[in-house]
Amino acid sequence: MAIISNAVTIADAGSFSVGLGDLVHIKTLTASSSANLTFVDGASSVILDDTYPIYKFEFIDLHAATDNKDLLVKFRDGSTAYDATCTTTMWSSRTKESDDDAAIGYEASQDEAQSTGGVKLSVGMGTGNDECTSGEMWLFSPSSTTYAKQFLSHFPTLHHAEYLYNWYKSGYVNVTAAVDAVQFVMTSGNIDAGKIKLYGLKDS
Amino acid sequence: MAVISNTTTIIDAGAISPATAGSMNLIKSITASSSATITFTHGDSGVIFDDTYDVYVFKFINLHPASANIDFHFQVDTGTNTNFNQPIVSAAGVGYHNEADNASGFTYGTDMSQVGTAFQGLLDNASPTGNDSNGGGSLTFYSPSSDTFVKLFAAKMFGQGHGDYFAAYNTSGYVNTATALTKVRFKYASGNIDSGEIKLYGVKG
Numbered sequence: 001m002a003i004i005s006n007a008v009t010i011a012d013a014g015s016f017s018v019g020l021g022d023l024v025h026i027k028t029l030t031a032s033s034s035a036n037l038t039f040v041d042g043a044s045s046v047i048l049d050d051t052y053p054i055y056k057f058e059f060i061d062l063h064a065a066t067d068n069k070d071l072l073v074k075f076r077d078g079s080t081a082y083d084a085t086c087t088t089t090m091w092s093s094r095t096k097e098s099d100d101d102a103a104i105g106y107e108a109s110q111d112e113a114q115s116t117g118g119v120k121l122s123v124g125m126g127t128g129n130d131e132c133t134s135g136e137m138w139l140f141s142p143s144s145t146t147y148a149k150q151f152l153s154h155f156p157t158l159h160h161a162e163y164l165y166n167w168y169k170s171g172y173v174n175v176t177a178a179v180d181a182v183q184f185v186m187t188s189g190n191i192d193a194g195k196i197k198l199y200g201l202k203d204s
Numbered sequence: 205m206a207v208i209s210n211t212t213t214i215i216d217a218g219a220i221s222p223a224t225a226g227s228m229n230l231i232k233s234i235t236a237s238s239s240a241t242i243t244f245t246h247g248d249s250g251v252i253f254d255d256t257y258d259v260y261v262f263k264f265i266n267l268h269p270a271s272a273n274i275d276f277h278f279q280v281d282t283g284t285n286t287n288f289n290q291p292i293v294s295a296a297g298v299g300y301h302n303e304a305d306n307a308s309g310f311t312y313g314t315d316m317s318q319v320g321t322a323f324q325g326l327l328d329n330a331s332p333t334g335n336d337s338n339g340g341g342s343l344t345f346y347s348p349s350s351d352t353f354v355k356l357f358a359a360k361m362f363g364q365g366h367g368d369y370f371a372a373y374n375t376s377g378y379v380n381t382a383t384a385l386t387k388v389r390f391k392y393a394s395g396n397i398d399s400g401e402i403k404l405y406g407v408k409g
Contacts, residue, residue, distance in 0.1 A: 003209070011214055013210045015209070016214065023226065024227055060258045061356075093296060094295050097380075102295060131353070135358070156357070156377060164295055164378060166295055197258070197409040
């Protein structure tokens with residue numbers, strides 16, 4: 001039985017057809033030896049435009065196929081290339097499993113200055129059977145044609161050298177064209193397994 | 205009256221079924237009242253903490269300790285175990301600033317980081333017991349029911365420390381087990397949780 005109000009289907013087939021609450025799930029992509037996971041506005045039910053002012057990506061148990069590689073995010077700004085220019089900062093805290101090293105600091109070799117090659121979100125991922133990375137990335141007003149696009153992320157990561165690393169990145173896509181697609185990729189090798197979920201946060 | 209669509213109950217007893225509700229769903233709220241501990245156990249009193257959701261978020265609101273300058277912390281356990289001594293690897297960054305405006309900084313949170321089985325710190329030496337002092341924040345667990353991977357967690361907490369400091373804590377780590385977690389316990393290192401709320405949400409999609 002469907003519930004229809006004012007010609008709008010509210011619920012059908014055992015679930016609500018309209019988004020309830022202000023955090024709205026848009027799309028889940030599941031990696032299976034995937035070269036990349038890409039969210040393109042207007043494709044496969046993905047929304048990444050001015051429908052929402054804020055978008056959130058959730059990363060759940062990402063497992064890399066190749067040891068000691070980095071998870072990157074790349075933004076598309078009107079062409080077919082994922083090469084929008086980005087400037088970022090990155091800091092980390094870390095603890096080694098052997099408990100003989102720990103530190104916090106700015107990661108000068110992991111930030112980007114006007115880079116078109118992608119932004120490092122999680123660095124040096126391990127590939128042990130139980131090793132993974134999870135986290136979140138917020139993207140603010142990607143469809144703005146006035147401002148640069150701000151983003152921030154946090155990834156606790158099992159590092160290949162038997163560390164816990166907490167990677168904190170913030171930055172901006174330095175373009176005024178709308179960002180209409182976001183791609184996640186390893187520096188080399190596949191994303192072996194894991195899920196990335198895209199949510200929109202309503203403002204009204 | 206229940207509303208059932210395609211054999212799925214989507215509304216019943218005055219509420220939308222959690223399985224069909226919004227993307228961030230309140231599972232359980234527990235209010236402290238001179239409580240020694242607060243524990244969320246899957247299957248107990250309406251608590252869900254399994255593979256129903258991939259992501260779980262605890263929110264801490266106006267936590268107030270009964271004793272001054274005590275750490276607020278958590279541990280987890282698996283199956284029916286109640287020892288709350290799972291192995292944890294964690295690291296923390298702490299930013300602080302005092303009301304007198306003569307001390308501030310950002311540092312590795314040694315007291316909030318561990319390789320061991322102790323309760324994991326969320327608030328260090330917080331909070332004083334002044335009537336208006338409190339701590340709060342959030343703690344996220346990723347896929348706690350996984351039987352493949354370790355369990356990653358990430359916390360963003362804040363509180364008023366002793367000596368009239370404000371401190372912000374970014375603490376993350378992993379529970380170093382591939383066994384599903386079934387329960388999470390919160391407490392102060394000594395003394396009761398005088399008051400405050402802890403809310404558990406599931407994030408679906």
